[in-house]
Amino acid sequence: MLAVDELAVRFGGVTALERVSFQVRPGSITSVIGPNGAGKTTAFNAITGYLRPTGGRVTYDGTSLTGLRPSAIARRGVVRTFQKTSVFPVLTVVDNVLTGLHLRGTAGFFAVLAGRRRLVAEERSLAAEASAIVDFVGLTHRRFEAAGALPYGEQRLVELAVALAARPRVLLLDEPGAGMTGSERIVVSGLIRRIREQGVTVLLVEHDMRMVMGISDTVIVLSGGRVIAEGAPAAIQAHPEVIRAYLGASAGSA
């Protein structure tokens, strides 16, 4: 279980996150929502090691993640995607995913130099896994194309595939529906549900309310760097504080 405890992030005079605490139930789909500037991506960055929190702790299944590098956190099973599309643009879709399977491989420096036979077998099985993941996200018809050349929506699917390749136990999705058309969002929602069915816990930041309310088990609301509400989607929609936070926010959101 991923637990965030009194997480605080301050830069210069600005407090981006203050005393943020919540727990993500294993196997659930939890969404983090809030007006722009509420600190959602900051929270993701702090949880996954891209930002060092100024206070508080993040733990997963009891082990502390606070202060670890992102690669170490990924190794413990917590993987994130990025708000701005993040793929390996010059690589093909299937090579993107193959690269994502880094943690699944075991080839170390000396084994690679020696050209051990078991590595050939490992490469073959990784290639098969990569193909399977590409099929899962529905990009089979694009697998040999350069990721950078794909249309936006498909690039985000590549991103998702790469994250899945890292075999996360907790998957943090930063605005998976951003910039997508309605039908693309339905596809993504379906994928998220299927990911959850495979036992992966999903934590997502999202602005599209229909998407959030449609797939989430729990919704956490951040505003001004604090948690102001947490509960089932229906309860959150009716929550007075939440409504006030959205209406009172200077920059509008979805």
Next chain:
Amino acid sequence: MIRAGGWLLAVAALTLPFWLQSPYHVHVAIMAGIFGVLAMSLNLLLGYTGQLSLGHAAFFGIGAYASALLTLKLEWSFWPALAVAVALAGIAGFFIGRLALKLRGAYFVLVTISFAGVISLISVNWIELTNGPLGLPGVPAPELGPWSLRTKTAYYYLVLAAVALSYLVCRRLVRSRIGRALVALRENEALAESIGVDVTHYLVLAAVVSAAMAGLGGSLYAHYTRFVSPEVFLFTYTVTMVIMVVAGGKGTLAGPLVGAVLFTALPEALRAAASWQWQMLAYGVVLVLLVFLLPRGIVPRLGETLAGRHSAAAVAPAARH
């Protein structure tokens, strides 16, 4: 088709001394080989991790001096001296690799230049060790059992073996999970981290292997020219390596070799026509033109033309088999 071409090339390389007309041509082949090793080493850093090291001459020089000093002053035999030279260069690479962790891009370039500058100044000033600007003459030729590899032909085969070994190491690294991790670091470091690629580990690995390989080149150079002086740290060597990699095609396996052959053979061919200053001037112009006209280098462009379509990636991934 490519495989057949590869075998043909191998046979040609193995029999080269027999159909070259003079020892001078063999000399050119030897220098092309040494620079091939150097270019491949720079390519590991520049082409695969995307970090430009303009101090690569430092590793070359460390390898040359270490090998020369051990055989001259401590009277070691060539092979252990070579091993130590490669190891020392690798250790220097370890420190540069750790430096790179904090710095990227232009700052990394500046630090590598500064490192090379300091090492160069040491080689000039620490006269008790290096004999200063006068250099170390009389570096012994390598021996293989009872034979002394003194002739150009014999040395050619030594260099050819080194080139083959370096190529093999690069190829195995690049076409593996390690190669994918390096490319991931180059293309999108934040994403690479998020999928578990340990940046420290792979940058340092690339730097160590790259430096060690350059040290190998240095040792080969020292025992061929039989003389080492602070001139090995001349920026011209680094520049030549950079041009070879960039022109040949950074991030490809064949690129550096093509670049090495081209930029060793061409200057020699033009030697009668123009002095080395004109060559260096041409290098400068060529580099600028390359950036504008052929940014990915010769090998990828050739690859595109031969394949008849635009390829998606300049990298050699493992997946498509």
Next chain:
Amino acid sequence: MAELLQHLLNGLVLGGTYALLGIGLTLIFGLMNVVNFAHGEFYTLGAYVCFAALALAGADFFVALVAAIVVGAALGWLCEVTLLRPLRNESIDTTMLVMIGLWIAMQNAELLGWGGVAKSIPHPFPTAPLVLGPVAIAPLRLFVLALAAALIVASWLLIQKTKLGRAMRATFQDRDTAALMGVGISRIHAATFAFGSGLAAAAGALLGPIFLVYPSMGDLASLKAFSVVILGGLGNLPGATLGGLLLGVAEELGAGYISSGYRDAVGFVIIILVLLFRPSGLFARQERIA
């Protein structure tokens, strides 16, 4: 004590010219984000122009200095327009390679044009040093120090007080807003590069008569300029000024008290240490410009 003061004074003379190099580069590297490895070549160019003016044309020192600045700035403008403008949206690595190419080409052109033998620039000043209390200084060096100081002040004034300077600061703080406000972005880039190159040429013209002039003198000058920029913080004019003076003094003290063979190492060591421990520079402040 007198010896220390002497070293300090010598260091200031050197440092003044390093400051000029640094100010030029901090604008180019710090603001335009161009890794200008050819910066030292403009320095060399300035020295050769000074040589041509003084030794060949028999001109006056001021004329030589002005000529150097003009030639440096003009060539800088040309380079920016032909080489950098088309690559403006490329990565920093690409422009870096182009500048390396320019570096090699310029240096070898100079080698071909002037030959590799170092030249000495004749100057009109008496050689007997002026004695000022405990220290002595050659009139030439005093003159160089004064001119360097004047140029530094002029640069500060240009950046802070003139319309061009304001436009430069605006462009580099927020390019899009500046463009909307009618600032000609391309012109500002070209002007900045020209300005930086002109200052480098001035540094070369000033130091040329003190030392010898030879084609590869720019290599160390480039690196020392980077060292000053890193020390002072990118885009930071006062930082570059102070950094330049510091470098000059550190080199003189090092050469005097430790070893003269390693004097050039000071710049290298500064680069390595500062980047490792205080990458934003010793004098870094909040805003990036002046």
